[in-house]
Amino acid sequence: MDAITPAILLLNLPPSALGGMDLLSFTTTPKFQGIKNIPPGLHFVFVGSTSTLSVRHGVWIKVNAPSSGPPDFFIRKWDTNSEELLPETDTTTLLQQRANLGRIWRDNLTPYRQSASQDSVATEETNRWAQLTDCISESLLARVLDTDAEDWTLTSSSSAKQDFNDIPGLSASDLTGNERELRVLPVDLKQTWREGATGRERTEAAQDRSWALADLTARFCNNDMNQIIGELQFCFVMVLTLNNYSCLEQWRRILDLILTCVNAVTTQPSFFLRTLATIKLQLQHGQDVETGLFDLSDDGATFLKSLLLRFKKSLERLPGDAHADVIDELDDLLAYTQETLGWQIQQGSFARTGMLSLEDGEEVEMDNTTFDEDDEAGEYAPTIVELSAEQMKLLGIDESVQQVMNGNKTPNLRDRLQKDQADAGRDGYQYEVQSDEESEKEVQAFDDDEEEELDLEDMDARY
Known part of the structure; x- marks a missing residue:
């Protein structure tokens, strides 16, 4: 018998079930009981009751590097009632399986790499998986799955709270049973500015989401930006293997956040280089998704095309050359989408x-x-919104400004000047007498200056 290597035992699988590990998937046979020769690293094993579109259940496992101790050996069983993979906890069953390990190893476990003739292909797939998941860590899995390594499980229906009502065919009440809530990063694209920000600060933070990216990294990732990429990778492979809709939505939200940052590109260029390389690698595997959740045709990829186009425009407006490598990486990605996927993404081509x-x-x-x-x-x-008196008061806009914005500019300003003159006269000040024509010009000039200032304030208030 060959030397024992890391393996996972999958018991009680239904006949002709869908089985898979990482980028490999297959239809099971009666003899199949698991996978052996698993290389070190994080891996994802998944099973569906049928090879068609059934709910899939999966588990993440961590295989340690070879050492003097026994190799890692995982045992999972298929529960026919709940149709999910569960850890085997029955002591008698565990002892029986270990006692028969030699026979099971020889006859019932398929190798992670199928054969010597396919070794180069299998090695490439292994490397691809490692590249697709190189930022996924144990701490990230513990955060997203909200549990320890013994129970890193999820299904096609597992969902983040914000997506409960958006999964086709399911509602929040359907997902409150045994389904695991995914604790993904709370990306809120509707508020990308700090609490208490107003006016111009909110406008700039809405157009450049660098602050939101930094805040998310500090609050939930211990300032480790690789966790942002790691969650992007996690979501992608969960769509790839489980067809998980909520992970697709989070994948889109993270991309929308990253590719609308501007200033962060100059301060964190390595992060954006790695993100763009990750996107390219994911696009190379996007067509492997069986249900068409990733539509990478020229017509179906509008979301990502629009993001990449806007990101390119933003980079072209940045001064200096600190982001030159990011532009080169983006150009390489755009060239791939055009040459391989047939996208039309050049500016002005829409x-x-x-x-x-x-x-x-x-x-x-x-x-x-x-x-x-x-x-x-x-x-x-841009639109001009007429505010009520109460809204004006909440925004700190006084009555005179309200009258100017409502079109009653000159009479109101004249009244203010006359009132100021009267008040000043009572205080002993003398005003130079001017002709009506000179007064009109002075009022008009004051009017124009104030109107320009109010337009800027109005713009800040609207944003």
């Missing part, structure tokens, strides 16, 4: 209008509003 052919043969002209946000057009165009 059609704003076009003809749509209907089923009856009629053609109608349609407007493409996908990139209105980039151009501040359509629903994203």
